[in-house]
Amino acid sequence: MGYRRTFLIGFILISGLASMSLAEDYSLQYFLAKTSPKTMELSKKEKTELFNQLDSVLKQAQTVRAKIMQAIQTGETDARYQEGKFWITKLEEDRDSIQTGMQQIKLLKEKPTLLVASIKLYRSLKDLSSNFNAYNNLPPFSALVGDLAPEIKLWADPVFYNLYLLPLARSKDIEAKPVQKDKKPTLKEKKP
Numbered sequence: 283m284g285y286r287r288t289f290l291i292g293f294i295l296i297s298g299l300a301s302m303s304l305a306e307d308y309s310l311q312y313f314l315a316k317t318s319p320k321t322m323e324l325s326k327k328e329k330t331e332l333f334n335q336l337d338s339v340l341k342q343a344q345t346v347r348a349k350i351m352q353a354i355q356t357g358e359t360d361a362r363y364q365e366g367k368f369w370i371t372k373l374e375e376d377r378d379s380i381q382t383g384m385q386q387i388k389l390l391k392e393k394p395t396l397l398v399a400s401i402k403l404y405r406s407l408k409d410l411s412s413n414f415n416a417y418n419n420l421p422p423f424s425a426l427v428g429d430l431a432p433e434i435k436l437w438a439d440p441v442f443y444n445l446y447l448l449p450l451a452r453s454k455d456i457e458a459k460p461v462q463k464d465k466k467p468t469l470k471e472k473k474p
Contacts, residue, residue: 308328308331308332308334308335309335310335310433310436310437310441313335313437313441313445314436314440314441316328316445317440317441317444317445323449324445324446324449326394329394329446330391332441332442332445332446333387333390333391335437336383336387336403336407336437336442337384337387339433339434339437340380340383340384340387340410342430343376343380343410343414343430343434344377344380346414346426346427346430347373347376347377347380349426350369350373350417350423350426350427351370351373353422353423353426354366354369354370354373355370358422359422359423360422361422369417369423372413372416375409375413376409376410376413376414379406379409379410379413380406380410382402382403382406383402383403383406383407383410386399386400386402386403386406387403390403395450395453395454397450397451397454400446400447400450401447403442404438404442404443404447407434407437407438407442408438408439410434410438411431411434411435411438411439414427414430414431414434415431415432415435417431418431418432
C-alpha cells in the first residue's frame with residue numbers, strides 16, 4: 283500500500299513539473315532575454331504573445347490615464363488651472379496614442395508583415411513612454427503611474443524595436459532589392 287502511494291505521489295509531482303516546464307512565461311523578462319543574443323528571430327507563437335503583452339500594456343496605460351484624468355478633474359491633485367489644462371491636453375494625446383496602438387496591434391495580429399502598422403505602433407509606444415515618464419516625475423501622478431512608465435519604455439525600445447521592427451524592416455529591404463544578374467558588357471567591334 284505504501285509503495286502505491288509513493289508511486290502515485292511521485293507520478294503526480296513529475297507530471298506537475300513537466301507541465302510547468304512546458305508552459306512558457308512570455309513576460310517582459312522573457313523578451314528582454316531574447317534581445318541580448320544575436321539570434322533575434324521570433325516564432326509565430328512568440329510574435330502573437332508579444333502582441334498580446336503589448337495589448338495588455340496599452341490597456342494598463344489606458345486605466346492609468348483615466349485615473350490621472352479623474353484626479354485632475356476632481357481636484358485630488360494640487361494643480362493650478364493652467365497646469366491642469368496642460369496635463370489634460372497631454373492625456374488626450376495619450377488617448378489617441380493608445381487607440382492608435384491598439385488598432386495597429388489588431389492589424390498586426392491579422393497580417394504581421396505590415397511595416398507601416400509596425401512603425402505606427404512603435405511611435406505610439408514611444409509617445410506613451412515619454413508622457414508617462416513625465417507623469418512619473420510629478421509627485422501627484424507618480425503614485426498612479428508607478429512602474430508602468432519604465433515598463434512601456436522597455437517594451438518599446440529593446441523589445442519591440444529590436445525583436446520585431448528591425449527584422450521586419452530588414453526582410454522588407456531584402457525583398458525590395460531586385461535580383462541583378464551578371465551581364466557581360468557587349469563589346470562593339472570596330473571596323474579596320
